[in-house]
Amino acid sequence: EIVLTQSPTTMAASPGEKVTLNCLASSSVSYMNWYQQKSGASPKLWIYGTSNLASGVPNRFSGSGSGTSYSLTISSMEAEDVATYYCLQLSSYPFTFGSGTKLEIK
Amino acid sequence: QVQLKESGPGLVQPSQTLSLTCTVSGLSLTSNSVSWIRQPPGKGLEWMGVIWSNGGTDYNSAIKSRLSISRDTSKSQVFLKMNSLQTEDTAMYFCARIIGTTTAYFDYWGQGVMVTVSS
Secondary structure, three states, rough: OOOEEEOOOEEEEEEOOEEEEOOOOOOOOOOOOOEEOOOOOOEEEEEEOOOOOOOOOOOOOEEEEOOOOEEEOOOOOHHHHHHEEEEEEOOOOOEOOOOOEEEEEE | OOEEEEEEEEEEEOOOEEEEEEEOOOOOOOOEEEEEEEEEEOOOOOOEEEOOOOEEEEEEEEEOOHHHEEHHHHHHHEEEEEOOOHHOEEEEEEEEEEEOOOOEEEEEEOOEEEEEEEE
16 A cells, blocks of 8 residues: 655645645655645545646646655645645555645644 | 535444445446545545446455445446444545546545444
């Protein structure tokens, strides 16, 4: 099983601050997907195929990485970005999610 | 538009069997694949299994012995059955469409159904 380790577990950013969330895989994966989940809601596809923004996702978000190291970056933090973000790999069975990064605003 | 909606009992007794239904609209199960994913309260997401468009299935090995996923394409429904439920199976259960080949991802999700395992 590929274990995805997300860091940090929790962080708070000021409006306008650049934010980077990390996802480290225990073995190499071909690509990474990211989901945003707000309290009480279903997860929403946010980034797929490592760097492709899902429909409606603001372009202040970006994704990058390869092999075992992937990241989601917000160029300028906004209040609406408060959520938990999960990475997901579908390169091998069982499909696995990271444990999530809870992003808060200062 | 594509929609998925989970349904099932909110409360299940320990050692009993959980039966959930995912009803889809805006897509055909003969050309789309659907997964089940669960999330215990306050915790992260766990992939449970998938039924592919060709009817084949794959399961998370951690729960494979207890899990069965099937479908009725004429009714646009996907079913989850999991036996020997324990309190740790208390969770929100989601169904989601999986799309893509070389790059795959879950794009549409249902709203989820909360299942509590308790006597």
